[in-house]
Amino acid sequence: MLNDGPEIIDTHVHAQPDLTDTGVEPDADRLASVLSECRHPTRFLVSSSESSPLLLEKGNVAMMRALGRLVRAFPDRFIAALMVEPHDTDDACRAIELGVRDFGLRCVGEQCQYVHGYRTDGREILPVVQKAVDHDLAVSFHVANEAQAEGVARLAEKFPRGRFLAAHYAGGRSWRRGLRTVRDHPNVWVEIQAPETERTRGVIDAVGTSRITIGTDFFLRAGTDCRYRRGDDIADCLKALKLKDPDVERICSGNARELLRLEG
Amino acid sequence: MGYDQDAKNAMDRLHSKLSPEAVEACAAEIIRLGPEALKLCLTFPEPLVFPATRHWIVSVALRMKQEDALPVLLEALAHPDWRIFQIARDALTKLGPEVKDSLVENLKTCEVPSGRVQTLYCLHRLADPFGPLAVGDGTLIAPIAAVAESDASPEVRVMAVRVLSWSEAHGAADTIVRALADPSEAVRLEAARAAGRLRLRDAVTGLIAMLGHADPEVRADVLYALDRIGDTSAAPAARDRLNDDDWYVRWTAAKALENLWEDANAGALEAAVDDDNPIVAIAAIETLARKAPEQASKALAQAAKSTSESVRKTADFYRNADKARR
Numbered sequence: 001m002l003n004d005g006p007e008i009i010d011t012h013v014h015a016q017p018d019l020t021d022t023g024v025e026p027d028a029d030r031l032a033s034v035l036s037e038c039r040h041p042t043r044f045l046v047s048s049s050e051s052s053p054l055l056l057e058k059g060n061v062a063m064m065r066a067l068g069r070l071v072r073a074f075p076d077r078f079i080a081a082l083m084v085e086p087h088d089t090d091d092a093c094r095a096i097e098l099g100v101r102d103f104g105l106r107c108v109g110e111q112c113q114y115v116h117g118y119r120t121d122g123r124e125i126l127p128v129v130q131k132a133v134d135h136d137l138a139v140s141f142h143v144a145n146e147a148q149a150e151g152v153a154r155l156a157e158k159f160p161r162g163r164f165l166a167a168h169y170a171g172g173r174s175w176r177r178g179l180r181t182v183r184d185h186p187n188v189w190v191e192i193q194a195p196e197t198e199r200t201r202g203v204i205d206a207v208g209t210s211r212i213t214i215g216t217d218f219f220l221r222a223g224t225d226c227r228y229r230r231g232d233d234i235a236d237c238l239k240a241l242k243l244k245d246p247d248v249e250r251i252c253s254g255n256a257r258e259l260l261r262l263e264g
Numbered sequence: 265m266g267y268d269q270d271a272k273n274a275m276d277r278l279h280s281k282l283s284p285e286a287v288e289a290c291a292a293e294i295i296r297l298g299p300e301a302l303k304l305c306l307t308f309p310e311p312l313v314f315p316a317t318r319h320w321i322v323s324v325a326l327r328m329k330q331e332d333a334l335p336v337l338l339e340a341l342a343h344p345d346w347r348i349f350q351i352a353r354d355a356l357t358k359l360g361p362e363v364k365d366s367l368v369e370n371l372k373t374c375e376v377p378s379g380r381v382q383t384l385y386c387l388h389r390l391a392d393p394f395g396p397l398a399v400g401d402g403t404l405i406a407p408i409a410a411v412a413e414s415d416a417s418p419e420v421r422v423m424a425v426r427v428l429s430w431s432e433a434h435g436a437a438d439t440i441v442r443a444l445a446d447p448s449e450a451v452r453l454e455a456a457r458a459a460g461r462l463r464l465r466d467a468v469t470g471l472i473a474m475l476g477h478a479d480p481e482v483r484a485d486v487l488y489a490l491d492r493i494g495d496t497s498a499a500p501a502a503r504d505r506l507n508d509d510d511w512y513v514r515w516t517a518a519k520a521l522e523n524l525w526e527d528a529n530a531g532a533l534e535a536a537v538d539d540d541n542p543i544v545a546i547a548a549i550e551t552l553a554r555k556a557p558e559q560a561s562k563a564l565a566q567a568a569k570s571t572s573e574s575v576r577k578t579a580d581f582y583r584n585a586d587k588a589r590r
Contacts, residue, residue: 126512146430150461161581225277
């Protein structure tokens with residue numbers, strides 16, 4: 001790793017079950033190999049996989065402990081985010097409290113409502129969002145269509161003290177409509193997922209440079225062939241758009257620090 | 265689960281090992297073989313679990329002659345598997361306004377309701393007034409409104425109403441208001457949501473009538489539509505819902521009263537601060553504190569004694585905010 005250029009905080013990384021569910025201690029060499037091709041110093045806001053058997057069968061508290069083990073092993077690389085399965089409200093809220101108390105939890109999400117079977121602004125998620133607000137945590141949502149963007153916009157309006165992160169350009173293929181839906185809510189941040197000039201420019205035009213993060217939806221696996229490069233690629237894309245250096249730095253990590261209330 | 269993660273990971277690994285030359289040779293061969301080969305690609309959904317494969321098939325379809333690819337893509341819109349119809353939708357959208365008339369025609373000729381639903385979705389993308397395709401000029405409103413009013417399938421009428429509202433088709437406001445009386449409950453509910461999206465004041469009377477629906481999810485959605493419209497004539501009906509049996513409806517009502525503000529809301533919200541459900545109590549505190557801070561101090565003092573830590577924290581926040589304001 002060359003550690004060249006501004007730090008990147010990738011706000012959308014999923015540790016796969018081979019890292020979270022096995023109980024095996026995380027391997028420092030493997031992690032080094034994942035990041036070996038990064039030019040920028042890089043940190044991950046890491047949550048679980050939406051299909052983790054540990055999460056689905058043992059629940060949120062069990063997942064928080066497993067994820068916490070990973071994050072604690074590499075505190076300079078990982079920041080904890082907890083993807084909550086919200087149907088068991090008590091378990092979800094206990095897991096958040098555990099994460100805050102023991103593992104430096106900074107974000108609830110990425111909330112994968114489309115997998116776990118609830119509406120973005122449905123009744124299941126409201127106690128979870130309130131718990132996040134109580135603990136000053138951000139809440140990140142999978143947003144890949146108009147309805148999901150509308151759900152985030154509604155939560156942002158109805159929880160004015162909350163901070164929300166809309167993944168996938170706030171709309172996936174429907175990103176223009178998604179951005180139109182969330183742009184007027186100052187407590188919604190939007191993730192740039194890939195080095196795509198048109199969509200990146202569209203996000204900047206919609207919400208400015210101060211509410212954007214890099215969030216690549218990277219699958220962090222234990223295998224030796226797992227390599228992370230996309231953060232660098234997006235940083236290059238930002239430079240190619242001829243953004244000023246402070247704006248590039250903001251998008252690469254400054255906005256994430258503000259969203260996640262990170263000190264360092 | 266919506267897909268098989270192991271298969272996705274395996275495809276990811278395979279994809280990273282394929283040479284660009286091999287990928288290009290395969291694409292060239294599909295293009296040489298023509299529509300039958302494209303049809304074959306759009307027949308078996310399992311290998312299409314990997315997003316890059318779906319994107320690649322879209323790119324291949326776009327390199328074919330349009331007259332060859334178009335019938336195959338339109339037919340694929342009616343496929344029951346999302347991996348297939350998503351490819352067709354993406355390719356048709358990228359073909360742009362040139363295929364608009366073919367899509368409108370498909371609304372009439374496609375016999376499968378889900379195919380007409382996906383066709384509407386493609387038209388929605390083309391009609392998006394914020395897209396680069398320059399057809400967000402209203403020309404698609406009439407054919408989509410006609411489907412909303414007359415298609416035999418409720419599923420298709422639901423999608424047509426949704427697309428009209430997503431596309432900000434204010435020219436179709438009358439269609440949406442009429443859909444509040446559609447024989448299908450699903451269409452009526454979608455019309456309520458659409459009326460909220462477009463903030464249609466003409467829909468308020470019809471929406472208030474729907475607040476007595478037996479399903480709390482419907483009552484909540486209707487209240488949210490009234491919240492978005494912001495017509496205070498709905499405030500008394502919203503205040504009544506603070507006593508609903510369902511907490512999600514009460515929460516929606518407590519929040520809606522902010523946009524439906526009139527002085528009579530304050531007393532109703534003060535009472536709601538004692539709600540058994542802390543999420544509702546917090547909503548009542550916030551609405552009261554934001555809209556009538558002068559009247560909120562008694563309710564905040566009461567909330568500060570709540571057994572719920574969340575309620576107490578919220579009350580503290582707004583008490584401090586009020587002190588700072590003074």
